[in-house]
Amino acid sequence: MKEFDREMGDEQHRRRRLDEELIDAYDEEIEMEVDDRLQEFGLHISDEARELRRVYFRELIRLQGELVKLQDWIVTTGHRLVVIFEGRDAAGKGGVIKRITQRLNPRMCRVAALPAPNNRERTQWYFQRYVQHLPAGGEMVLFDRSWYNRAGVERVMNFCTDEEYEEFFRSVPEFEKMLARSGIQIIKYWFSITDDEQEVRFHSRIDDPLKQWKLSPMDLESRTRWEQYTQAKEVMLQRSHIPEAPWWVVQGVDKKRARLNCIRHLLSQVPYHEIEHPYVSLPARVHHPDYIRQPVPQSMIVPEIY
Structure with a gap:
């Protein structure tokens, strides 16, 4: 019983x-x-959970307002910012990236989420395909996974040799120091979740038809190699945590707290301030007496079903 x-x-x-x-x-x-x-x-x-969500949305909108100020400062000063998001599958990286970009100009804030390298890219210098996505002046690039794939999934799934793995750790500190010397600021986040929480999120993806596309065969394989991923993560944080590009760990079991904490921390890492803009006055619409608006053919109109 x-x-x-x-x-x-x-x-x-x-x-x-x-x-x-x-x-x-x-x-x-x-x-x-x-x-x-x-x-x-x-x-x-519950009423308690509903109130917590109200607090979450209030804080999220406030922080997104600060992100808009950060955007203005980056554009005005020509600052170049790279933010790297790493973590286990279903750790919440995509959720925080969505909230960061939600109210920003996609021309200055870009997301780089690269697919697996093709045959040609596999023969290039390892960092080559990432370099083309680095920001120009006045831009911020968010890497949804990054060159640290070599230290994580490639290591665990045996997609790279031991020699390539060791060469990565010899090269990555110098690569990031070079970027920093050139004026690119690098901020690196690792999203940490528990074994139980990842299992719940995977089951949620299985049960929800709107989220099933998020679940890949690689995700399923990662569940069987939890301890190997843990070991790979520990080595990565130890060997690539440098003053020019330090790692920051986000506790990600509570998604909403993780989003707020990460955005707030990101804002604290950049010395931005509010940029004053001239008052915008909407000009009057110009009317021409000889202008005639041409009718649109009915066959071109989208049916008004709703």
Whole structure:
């Protein structure tokens, strides 16, 4: 009987965590409006959790306002900023990147998420395909995974040789020091989650058809090699933590806290200040008496279904 109760308790806990994951997924797109619709989706949230989400959204919007100020400062000063996001699969990297870029100009804040190298790229200098994505003056580039693939997935999955692995650690400090000397600021984040939390997030991806695309065969393989990834991460942090480009660890089990903490920390690493802009006055619309607006053919109109 006790074993049955324990299994039921575990299942209820799992169901509750999956509900929380699904609620979080809806939050990503419709944010505050989700409160009025949760019951329709069969999801339940406590008053305490609802209040915590209100605090989260209030802080998120405030920090995003600071990111806009940071953007203005980077454009005005010509600063060049690289932010690297690393971590296990489902650790929350994509979520924080989405919140950082959500209200910024995509022309100055770009995301670099490179696919696996092709046959030609495999014969190049290892860092070559990343160099072309580095920022010009007035730009910020967010690397959703980076050249540290060699220290993580390539090492664990045996996609590189021992010699290539050791050469990476000989080269990466010099590579990043060279970038720093050229005026590029580098900030590196590792998102840390627990074994149990990753399992919950993977189950959420399996159960939610809107998120199944996020689950790859490589993700499934990574579950069987948890300890190897841990060892690879520990070596990476030890051998590539340098003053010019230090590592920062984000505790990522609570997604919302991780997002806020990471954005706040990022803002603290750049000496930005608010840039004054001249007052914008909207000019009057110019009317010409001989202008005639031509009708649009009905066949070109998108049907108004909604």
